[in-house]
Amino acid sequence: MHLPAQSFVGVPPRNGGVLTRTLDFAVIALGALVAARFERLPDGGGYDSALLAFALLVSALVFPLFGLYRIGHRRIFVRCICAPVLAWLLSLVVALVVVVILGDPWRPDNLRVLRWTLFSGTGLVLVRLVACVLSRRRERHIAGSRAVAIVGSGEHCRQLLRKIESTPNSRWIVSTIFDTGLDMAAAPGAMPAFHDRSGFAEYVRRYQVKELWLALPLSEERTILDFIELFRRDLVNIRFIPDVSGMALFEGEMIKLEGASAINLVGSPLSSxxxxxxxxxxxxxxxxxxxxxxxxxxxxxxxxxxxxxxxxxxxxxxxxxxxxxxxxxxxxxxxxxxxxxxxxxxxxxxxxxxxxxxxxxxxxxxxxxxxxxxxxxxxxxxxxxxxxxxxxxxxxxxxxxxxxxxxxxxxxxxxxxxxxxxxxxxxxxxxxxxxxxxxxxxxxxxxxxxxxxxxxxxxxxxxxxxxxx
Structure with missing residues (x-):
């Protein structure tokens, strides 16, 4: 399935749960290790390891019940602090009860358990606070992004796509491509590629793509005029990105000369x-x-x-x-x-x-x-x-x-x-x-x-x- 242009904004990642679960298990295990090394306490004869194993098992069952892996819009205090702390305390209590019953007369070291509770609880909260900050930053970036449709083919078009994808914090997201040649049978990734103009125009209008870039050589004047005519009744910004690779020694860079635009055909390839x-x-x-x-x-x-x-x-x-x-x-x-x-x-x-x-x-x-x-x-x-x-x-x-x-x-x-x-x-x-x-x-x-x-x-x-x- 391709991602339509209008759905780019505000779409949170749906596969973040796997990474978050892995981080949670790592934080719990690391907290137990730090607590055990904090002081040279006697080993629990294997029961300490059993307690960690049960804590991980119970947390895998309890954490989802508190909605820790659901995409939600609850307040940060509830989602990042209250929920993980309560879920961790409940998981640890259940694990303690099980191990104490099975390991009678073994009893856990209270100070070690307290440290483990504090270390892992703090880690779980920090993981979610960092994830929340990164998610907010990503949402702001996506909200400011604009979908663009590209008309072109060949290496010039592929190079333009690579530039957009590799540019940090690019405001442009390529929604679809109209392939004017035969050497780009499918668009990169999951975006659709069209060969018929009517289908391409319908897609652009349906998903309200407001940017159309014509990545074409200067010799394609007829194609350029055809697409301008195709969208002459639409509020679409049409921009021409000419392919001058056959004439330019280095990659043609657009510059301003006394208010007029110019493309470097032969000149320094490095900007000032x-x-x-x-x-x-x-x-x-x-x-x-x-x-x-x-x-x-x-x-x-x-x-x-x-x-x-x-x-x-x-x-x-x-x-x-x-x-x-x-x-x-x-x-x-x-x-x-x-x-x-x-x-x-x-x-x-x-x-x-x-x-x-x-x-x-x-x-x-x-x-x-x-x-x-x-x-x-x-x-x-x-x-x-x-x-x-x-x-x-x-x-x-x-x-x-x-x-x-x-x-x-x-x-x-x-x-x-x-x-x-x-x-x-x-x-x-x-x-x-x-x-x-x-x-x-x-x-x-x-x-x-x-x-x-x-x-x-x-x-x-x-x-x-x-x-x-």
């Missing part, structure tokens, strides 16, 4: 708010990293200085966000040498230019640590596409599709490509294409959680790699 959050995290993380790694940085600097003549840090111009040029910092890992003008030769395996200390630093990625200074300066991020030498940018942006879009955001010390094995020398075009593919995936799917995942992966498996030399 996301960029601010990312920048604040980057600077805080870099400051903490530099503070904690200060002794290691000093030791590496001394080792580099002793290993060969020359400066401790190596600097090179790289492109940052939006193509802005900056100087990247690294610990010097090579001997001082004269490079040909306009030519940057990548390090190769067993490269004679690399010092013994430098080989270790490159293999363990410790030569990258000074880039936290670049992060503090705002030139780089902790996570992002790795920056390449400007000469390589000029070469690859003309032969690797989408290469230039890596610079829509700040380059990073580590990135999605690096933790997936795309690092080191790019002696074949396929390696650079794989790196760019992963960088664009990162841009399209950025989230704070993904950054955390990449940082953790870098720490545990990304510092040392066979391609790092």
């Amino acid at each position: 708010d996301a960029l601010v959050i990312k920048d604040r995290f980057d600077r805080a993380f870099a400051l903490c990293a530099l503070t904690m790694l200060c002794p290691l940085l000093i030791a590496i600097a001394l080792a580099v200085k002793i290993s060969s003549p020359g400066p401790v840090l190596f600097t090179q111009k790289r492109k940052g966000a939006n193509g802005r040029i900056f100087e990247i910092y690294k610990f010097r890992s090579m001997r001082i040498h004269q490079a040909a003008h306009g030519v940057v030769k990548q390090a190769t395996r067993n490269d004679p230019r690399i010092t013994r200390v430098g080989a270790f630093l490159r293999r363990t990625s410790l030569d990258e640590l000074p880039q936290f200074l670049n992060v503090l300066r705002g030139d780089m991020s902790v996570v992002g596409p790795r920056p390449h030498a400007i000469e390589h940018d000029t070469l690859y942006q003309n032969i690797v599709d989408g290469y230039i879009h890596r610079y829509r955001i700040k380059p990073g010390i580590t990135g999605w490509a690096q933790v997936n094995g795309f690092r080191g020398e790019t002696d074949r075009i396929e390696k650079m294409e794989g790196r760019v593919e992963h960088d664009l995936f990162y841009l399209s799917n950025w989230s704070f959680g993904l950054d955390m995942r990449i940082i953790v992966a870098t720490i545990f498996k990304g510092l040392v790699h066979r391609n790092a030399y």
Whole structure:
């Protein structure tokens, strides 16, 4: 059975009783355990366990009689305090009477029973108070939700459904779908999917769905006009959510430009708010990293200085966000040498230019640590596409599709490509294409959680790699 649009509001969950019963049994058992451990009292020869077992059995019979698992609208004091306390006291008294009769001349420890009564009774009340607060919050959210009918098909429609379902506290609830294609034979979950317009229109009118979203490509102009005509005499809000996946490099985001709406076809996939959050995290993380790694940085600097003549840090111009040029910092890992003008030769395996200390630093990625200074300066991020030498940018942006879009955001010390094995020398075009593919995936799917995942992966498996030399 599908859930009609008008029944979304005020529908309490009907299967909460199983969870509540389980919590009640757990609270009763935990209360008995805490009471028994509170003091080192002598064991009751198995009768204490029998008392707990009978208490659980009796409560399973008595609690429903007090309406503890019924959906009701009684006042909180009665439903959450009076009813569970009275039901628990009655269950415990009955269990005590049974065990005392069967276990004569055994008698329970009064202090232990009193503590058990208080601990479990308090727990039963707290469980219901928490459940009541969560239920009220859910009811307020559902009461403010609005049903929506969606017209569309394919991946664009499925992506829209996933966004609605995954958005915390979303005010929209999808009631039904009109499938304009053949690849969505059934709607997700229990909602109905229509292929005939008359049935779809009847459903929307019967359940008074006030929102109609047209998730269609721009080429479906005839379909868009047909649905506008279909509901022209109804008080239904019709909104167009165009599918621009065939034209947009990243997911098309709707923005406001001087009061006019626009869809980003080629632009930064991260919103201004996301960029601010990312920048604040980057600077805080870099400051903490530099503070904690200060002794290691000093030791590496001394080792580099002793290993060969020359400066401790190596600097090179790289492109940052939006193509802005900056100087990247690294610990010097090579001997001082004269490079040909306009030519940057990548390090190769067993490269004679690399010092013994430098080989270790490159293999363990410790030569990258000074880039936290670049992060503090705002030139780089902790996570992002790795920056390449400007000469390589000029070469690859003309032969690797989408290469230039890596610079829509700040380059990073580590990135999605690096933790997936795309690092080191790019002696074949396929390696650079794989790196760019992963960088664009990162841009399209950025989230704070993904950054955390990449940082953790870098720490545990990304510092040392066979391609790092």
